[in-house]
Amino acid sequence: MRGRPPVDGRLDGRPGPSARRGGRAKKGGAAAQALDRSRGGFSTKLIAVACDEDGVVAVDVAEGQRNDAPLAKSVLIQARDAVGEVAEVLGDKGVDSDAVRDVVLDDLDALPVIPNRRNRKEPWPWDDETQEIYKQRNRVERAFAKAKQFRRFATRYEKLKDVYLGVARLVFGFIHVRKLAQSVKTA
Numbered sequence: 668m669r670g671r672p673p674v675d676g677r678l679d680g681r682p683g684p685s686a687r688r689g690g691r692a693k694k695g696g697a698a699a700q701a702l703d704r705s706r707g708g709f710s711t712k713l714i715a716v717a718c719d720e721d722g723v724v725a726v727d728v729a730e731g732q733r734n735d736a737p738l739a740k741s742v743l744i745q746a747r748d749a750v751g752e753v754a755e756v757l758g759d760k761g762v763d764s765d766a767v768r769d770v771v772l773d774d775l776d777a778l779p780v781i782p783n784r785r786n787r788k789e790p791w792p793w794d795d796e797t798q799e800i801y802k803q804r805n806r807v808e809r810a811f812a813k814a815k816q817f818r819r820f821a822t823r824y825e826k827l828k829d830v831y832l833g834v835a836r837l838v839f840g841f842i843h844v845r846k847l848a849q850s851v852k853t854a
Contacts, residue, residue, distance in 0.1 A: 701728045701828035711823060713811075713835060714738045716746035720809035721846035723839035724749045728832045735761035740770050753777045757804040760784050780804075814838045 701711050710731025717723045725745035729738055739762045747753055756771045758781045768791070771779040780800045783790040815821040820838045825831040 700826055701730055701831065711831070712738070714742050715807060715810065715835075715839070716742050717807045717810045718750065720806045720813065722843050723810055726832070726835050726839060728828050728835065736764040736767050739767050743767075743770055743775060747775050755780050755800060757781070757801060757807075759804070763787065810839070810842070813842050817841075 712729045712731050712733055712735070713726065714729070714735060715723045715726040725742045727738055727742045727745075739758065743753075743756065753775045755778045756775065758767070758779075760782050763781050763784045768779045768781065771777050778800075779791075780797055781791075782801065783793060814835070817838045819825075820834055823831055825834055
């Protein structure tokens with residue numbers, strides 16, 4: 668081994684790909700797993716449309732570094748298809764974009780109740796009536812608080828995006844069924 672130079676560029680003469688080439692490509696990656704590194708470590712972003720704290724209509728999962736606005740478009744369309752008619756769409760400043768407002772106004776024919784970002788060039792009107800409607804946004808927060816009682820959902824044991832999305836839908840469905848079961852009168 669001493670006299671011959673390595674054929675594949677490895678300095679130690681072992682068979683296999685060179686360490687400089689990076690080896691084999693990983694399967695899936697961040698998009699298939701919906702995991703991405705941020706300042707706080709690996710994270711996942713879950714966006715949901717809820718009609719009340721016990722009924723989540725549409726949900727989607729993405730990497731933690733992704734912006735909310737591109738996710739909101741597809742989830743809002745799913746919610747419209749599931750519910751039929753939507754009167755108001757409440758969201759936080761993370762979904763304040765012209766694209767999301769256009770989807771809400773044009774595709775859903777609903778009122779966007781989304782506060783303006785501080786750096787917005789042309790702010791949308793925000794009055795006392797809109798502020799009162801916006802107070803109902805806590806329904807989604809309560810839905811997530813109930814969902815986090817399920818350990819598998821809260822800690823995200825599943826590695827793949829599709830499996831975790833299935834767990835999220837199962838959890839929100841179980842919460843909805845539990846609420847229906849409580850409302851049934853037993854003799």
